[in-house]
Amino acid sequence: xxxxxxxxxxxxxxxxxxxxxxxxxxxxxxxxxxxxxxxxxxxxxxxxxxxxxxxxxxxxxxxxxxxxxxxxxxxxxxxxxxxxxxxxxxxxxxxxxxxxxxxxxxxxxxxxxxxxxxxxxxxxxxxxxxxxxxxxxxxxxxxxxxxxxxxxxxxxxxxxxxxxxxxxxxxxxxxxxxxxxxxxxxxxxxxxxxxxxxxxxxxxxxxxxxxxxxxxxxxxxxxxxxxxxxxxxxxxxxxxxxxxxxxxxxxxxxxxxxxxxxxxxxxxxxxxxxxxxxxxxxxxxxxxxxxxxxxxxxxxxxxxxxxxxxxxxxxxxxxxxxxxxxxxxxxxxxxxxxxxxxxxxxxxxxxxxxxxxxxxxxxxxxxxxxxxxxxxxxxxxxxxxxxxxxxxxxxxxxxxxxxxxxxxxxxxxxxxxxxxxx
Numbered sequence: 001x002x003x004x005x006x007x008x009x010x011x012x013x014x015x016x017x018x019x020x021x022x023x024x025x026x027x028x029x030x031x032x033x034x035x036x037x038x039x040x041x042x043x044x045x046x047x048x049x050x051x052x053x054x055x056x057x058x059x060x061x062x063x064x065x066x067x068x069x070x071x072x073x074x075x076x077x078x079x080x081x082x083x084x085x086x087x088x089x090x091x092x093x094x095x096x097x098x099x100x101x102x103x104x105x106x107x108x109x110x111x112x113x114x115x116x117x118x119x120x121x122x123x124x125x126x127x128x129x130x131x132x133x134x135x136x137x138x139x140x141x142x143x144x145x146x147x148x149x150x151x152x153x154x155x156x157x158x159x160x161x162x163x164x165x166x167x168x169x170x171x172x173x174x175x176x177x178x179x180x181x182x183x184x185x186x187x188x189x190x191x192x193x194x195x196x197x198x199x200x201x202x203x204x205x206x207x208x209x210x211x212x213x214x215x216x217x218x219x220x221x222x223x224x225x226x227x228x229x230x231x232x233x234x235x236x237x238x239x240x241x242x243x244x245x246x247x248x249x250x251x252x253x254x255x256x257x258x259x260x261x262x263x264x265x266x267x268x269x270x271x272x273x274x275x276x277x278x279x280x281x282x283x284x285x286x287x288x289x290x291x292x293x294x295x296x297x298x299x300x301x302x303x304x305x306x307x308x309x310x311x312x313x314x315x316x317x318x319x320x321x322x323x324x325x326x327x328x329x330x331x332x333x334x335x336x337x338x339x340x341x342x343x344x345x346x347x348x349x350x351x352x353x354x355x356x357x358x359x360x361x362x363x364x365x366x367x368x369x370x371x372x373x374x375x376x377x378x379x380x381x382x383x384x385x386x387x388x389x390x391x392x393x394x395x396x397x398x399x400x401x402x403x404x405x406x407x408x409x410x411x412x413x414x415x416x417x418x419x420x421x422x
Contacts, residue, residue, distance in 0.1 A: 009145040012152060013061035014092075015129035018144070019119070020053050021112055021210075022136030023070030023100065028271045030401055031411045032377060036422035037069065039136040040076035042360050042378070043269065044282055044291055044298075045325040045341050048079055051300045052141070053134045054095065059296050060144040063093035064126060067136070068115050070100045070108060075422040083301025098122065112210075114234035117223040123216065131219050133236070135210035139278060139289065140255075140266040141296050147253045148213060156251035157218045158244070160185060161211040163255045163263055164204045170195045173268075174207035175237040177252060185250040190237040209255060209266065212236060218248070265289050273405040276375055279341045279358045283323050305329035305344055317350050327361075335365065349384075357389070377411040379421060 026038030033041065039050040050067070057065050067080055077097050084095040098119055100108040109115040116123075116133060123131060130151070132144060142161075151159040162177060170176055176195040178187040188208075189195070195205040214222075222240055226232050232239045244250060257264045265288050269275040281287050291298060305328035310319035317334035324337045327344040335348030343361040348354060352365045360378040365371060369382045372389035376382070388395060389408045396402055401409040413419045 009149060010061050012130070012148045013145050014063075016062050016064070016132050016144075016148060016213075017123060017126050017128035017130070018053075018057045018062050018065045018132040018134060019098070019116060019123075020050070020057075020065065020067045020134045020136040021115055022050055022067050022076060023073070023109055023115065024137055025071045026137065026270055029275065030272065031409060031413065032272070032275075032375070033072070034411075034413075035072060035420055036075045037071050037073055038270070040072075040079060040422065041137075041269070041275070042343055043139060043275075044279065044289075045327045045343055046302050047298055047300045048076075049139060049269070050076060050080065050136055051083075051298055052139050053136055054080075054084060055296075055298045055300075056140075056142050056144060057132075057134075058299065060142075062132065062144060063087060064128065065095045066098045066119065066122065067095065068098045068100075068109070068119065070115075072422070073099065079301055083299070111233050111235035111238070113223060113226055113232075113236050113240050116219070117227050117234070120220065120223065123220075128216055131214045131216050133212040133214070137270070138209065138266060138268055140209075140264065141289070141293075141298075142211075142255060142264070143258075144211075146258075147211075150253050151213045151251060154182075154251045155249060156213075157215055157248040158241075159213040159251040159253050160241070161209040161253045161255050162206050163209060163266055164198060164201075165207045166203060167195050167197055167205050170205045170207045175210075175241070176205045176207050179206065179252045183252045183254070185241075185245055185252050188237070188241045188245060190235075190242075206252065206254075208237065210237075272375060272401070272403045272409055273407055276358055276373075276405075276407045280339070280356060282341060283325055283339050285323075302328070302344065308332070308342075312350075319348075343378075373406060374408040374410060377409070379417075380410055380412050380415055381417060382410070382415070 022039040024038045026033045041049050087093040175190045177185050198204045255264050267278045269278050308326045308330040310332045312334040319332040321337040324340045326342045329345035332348045334350035335352035338355040340357045342359045345362045346359050347364045349367040352369045354371045357374040359376045362379040363376050364381045366382050366384040368385045370387045374389045395408050399414045
């Protein structure tokens with residue numbers, strides 16, 4: 001493709017409908033997803049995970065987007081409506097919620113392929129040339145236009161975005177594939193315990209990112225065929241992909257950094273430890289994910305809030321934040337913050353200490369609290385003098401969840417406080 005021909009790319013993106021699969025629970029996040037779907041989980045001080053695929057679509061020039069919801073969808077729907085409902089249908093652009101509606105039977109979404117199948121009437125009404133199916137629960141920045149160009153120029157029926165991951169990381173967690181010299185997929189396994197390595201690299205395998213491009217008519221044919229298969233689990237990775245590889249051109253699109261050519265930034269924050277680590281990366285001096293990139297902004301909804309405030313400059317009571325991210329509405333009132341991420345409307349009271357922690361919105365850290373290596377869920381009120389992350393036995397005795405990596409999750413329910421608002 002001629003890199004100086006953006007009109008070619010814009011023509012392709014204009015003919016594309018993106019469907020974001022955002023109904024997943026994220027069970028390995030335990031209590032953090034008791035009241036919200038995984039794509040509605042907070043990330044990076046002011047965002048939710050769903051903002052990343054949505055921003056990728058808009059920045060790529062794809063302005064017809066459906067968000068498929070199912071599990072605990074209220075906070076996700078509220079966020080999308082507030083932050084993403086300003087597009088003009090009259091101009092052929094929209095971001096719409098597509099809840100499980102039992103339009104083709106009595107079941108809710110049974111799998112990834114079934115979720116798309118149950119929205120065939122909506123796809124037909126939009127009449128796109130291409131359908132981009134996206135996972136709604138990963139953190140990354142990606143130009144889908146480049147992937148579309150590769151799909152069209154290869155003459156593919158379907159394109160799968162992929163990246164190289166360590167074999168031990170992929171085992172039981174990702175769909176993995178084998179490709180030939182032209183990046184044509186020749187084999188695919190869904191979450192194998194022993195993934196096949198890349199030729200010449202015993203430590204790496206080629207993993208699916210869960211993002212697909214289909215020619216629309218080809219997608220219709222495969223979904224209709226799969227819907228009639230009573231033995232199918234109606235999932236793209238388990239059922240659709242393995243069945244079509246031999247007789248159709250399935251293209252693999254490696255996701256690489258456009259500047260370095262190396263594996264691009266991509267995080268699956270599907271566990272408490274990975275969620276904590278991905279947030280902690282953001283407070284590094286040069287973080288692997290640049291949230292300050294004006295050429296590829298991450299859009300979101302956030303209420304209008306006053307600036308963060310740091311008060312008291314007394315010798316014994318000083319409001320301080322070091323190597324941290326602090327969002328609007330926060331008040332550091334005589335407390336100390338180190339290497340942490342504070343979402344909006346958080347308050348640190350006098351002599352409170354927070355280090356290497358992720359504090360979600362509307363949390364109050366009471367006087368003389370000490371918090372380390374923790375995730376504090378939304379609207380928790382930590383009572384005066386509480387210590388979190390210093391004594392594992394004490395944390396467990398308090399009812400907090402301690403991960404294999406030593407991080408501590410605290411929710412309102414664990415503190416005996418009312419739950420439900422996510």
